[in-house]
Amino acid sequence: MARTKQAAAGSSNANSSSVNGSQKARSPSPDPSDRPLGPLAVTVPAYDREVVKVNNANLTELKNACDDAVKRFLSRPELFKQIYTHTDVRLGLGWLSVFVAAGTAFYGYKIDFEQSKPVVTVGLILYIILTVLSTLYAYFVEGDTIFVGKRKTFSKRIITERITLSSSTPPTPKVSSCPSYSVSLHYVRSTNGGKTLLGRGRTKGAAPYNKFFDANGVMDQPAFEKWVGGLVETAMDGKAA
C-alpha cells in the first residue's frame, strides 16, 4: 500500500517539477526506508471541505487563502503539529503594549497633568520600546514564515521532524502574466533528541495563482494540496526532482 502511494507521489513530483522554479537539496540525503509519512500519503477521507472563495483581484486575499490552505493541509492529524512561537511572541508583545498604553492613558486621565507627567512619560517610552521590538521581531525574525511544524514518529527510533514554510508573492516582471505564489520549505529530520541529523532538505516552488483559483475566485483545494504535498515530499526525500 505504501509503495503504490509513494509511486503516485513520485509521479506527481515529476509533474510539478515542470512548473516549479528552482529546486536545490542539501546532503546528507536521508535514508528512504526510514522516511515517515509524507503529506500526500496521508489521505484524509472526504472531510467537510469549506468552499474558499476570495476576491480574485486582491493579491493579499489570494496569498492569505493559500497560506491558510497550507496551514490546514499540514496540520491534519498524522502530520505536523504547528508551533506557534512566532504568533505567541507577537501576541504577547502586542497585548502588553496595549495594556501599557491603556494604563498610562487612564493614569493621565485620573491625575492632574502636572503631577502625572513623569509617569506618563515612562509609560510612553515603554510603549514605544514594546512597539519597536514587536515590529523588529516581525520583520527580521519572523519574516515570510507562515508555518512552523514539528512531528515525532516512532519507527525504529524516535524521529523528530521540523518543517518551516515561508511564502511570498514576488513581483511579476510582465504586466500581462499572472502573479505567482512562491513557497520555500526547510525540512530537518533528526533523532536521539535532536543530536543526530538524519536528513535535511530545502525546496522552493512557485506556481501562478490562476492554477488554483478559477475565474470566480473559488479555490481548487485538492490541486493546491497536491502541489504543496509534492514539494514537501521532495524536501523530505532530500533530493532535487
Added chain:
Amino acid sequence: MFTEELKAFRRLGFRHVLLQVLNFASVIASGLMIWKGLGIVTNSESPIVVVLSGSMEPAFYRGDLLFLTNPSSEQYKTGDITVYKIPGAEIPIVHRVMETHDVPKSIDIRKYTKSKSKSKPQPGEDSKQDNQLLLTKGDNNYVDDIELYQGLEWLEKKHIVGKVRGFLPYVGYVTIAMNDCPQLKYALLGGLGLLALIQRE
C-alpha cells in the same frame, strides 16, 4: 455578511481571533499614546483644541482647530493668544492677553490674586520661573474677561493651557458635530472597529 466571518473565525482558531482583536486594540492604543505624547512634548494638557464661540473673530471662527504649546520657560506677552481654563469651569477659553505683570519668585503671588483658597502653594508650581498675572479679552468682545474669572482678579500661569502657535480652519466642525450628536461618535467608532476586525492586514 456576519455568518461568513463567524465561520472563518471558528475555522482559523482562537489565536487568530486574538490577533484580529489585537489589531483593533493597538490602533486605539497608538492613538491614545500619540495624544499623550503630544501633550508631553508640548507641555500642555490639551495641545489641540476646537474654537467653540465667536469671541475671537475675525482671527478665529467657530470650528477652527488650534495648536498649542506651553513651554515652562514661557513668559507671556501682550498680544499672545492663549487658551486658559478656570478651575470650576468645564470649558477652556481662547482669548488674547491684554495685560501682564511679572511677579518674581521671591514674592508670594497670592497677595495679589485674592484667591479664596487658603492652601499653601503646591510644590513644583512657580518654583523655577517667574510667575505672571494676566488679564485677557476676546477680540470680538466689548469687555475684558473679569466676569469669566469666577472671582479671581488675575489669571496665573498655572491656569494657562497653552499659547496658540497655529490653526486649521473648519476642521474642528467634526468634533463639534460629534459632541452635539453622540450617535455619530459611536457610529464612527463602531464602523472603524468593524473594519479593523474584519480585515487581515
